[in-house]
Structure formats: C-alpha cells, structure tokens
Amino acid sequence: MNDKFKTFNNIDTVHGICEECQEDVILVAIVSDFYRCTNCGSDTRQHVNGNIRYLRLTESDKAYIKQNVNKTT
Numbered sequence: 001m002n003d004k005f006k007t008f009n010n011i012d013t014v015h016g017i018c019e020e021c022q023e024d025v026i027l028v029a030i031v032s033d034f035y036r037c038t039n040c041g042s043d044t045r046q047h048v049n050g051n052i053r054y055l056r057l058t059e060s061d062k063a064y065i066k067q068n069v070n071k072t073t
Contacts, residue, residue: 016054018042027054031068
C-alpha cells in the first residue's frame with residue numbers, strides 16, 4: 001500500500017444524521033467529539049445520552065475548536 005494512503009486509516013469518521021442538512025452522512029472528526037459533515041460541511045458536536053446525536057455548534061463550541069484544533073484526539 002502506498003504510504004500516502006496509510007494516513008487515511010488514522011482518520012476518525014462516524015456514520016450519523018447531520019442536524020444541518022438532515023442527511024444520513026459520514027462525519028469526520030475535527031477534534032475530540034466535534035465532527036464535520038461530508039455532505040454540507042457544517043460542524044457538529046457529538047452528544048451521547050442513551051443514543052448518539054450530532055448537534056449544531058454553539059459559539060462556545062466554535063471557540064473550543066479554535067483553541068484545540070492543533071491538539072490531536
């Protein structure tokens with residue numbers, strides 16, 4: 001396998017419903033518990049409370065991502 005494709009094995013992705021576009025999509029991790037929709041590009045936050053939901057981000061969530069974007073999960 002080519003070395004440049006081995007990087008894709010380390011990408012954290014999940015399958016879920018995007019709150020913004022309401023589609024069944026693949027979500028890619030930005031930082032821990034924060035994901036970006038591959039369909040519409042909106043950022044969501046993972047919420048676990050008996051089941052897993054992906055919620056729209058608040059302004060404080062966006063500030064957290066900006067502060068922690070360079071820290072790995």
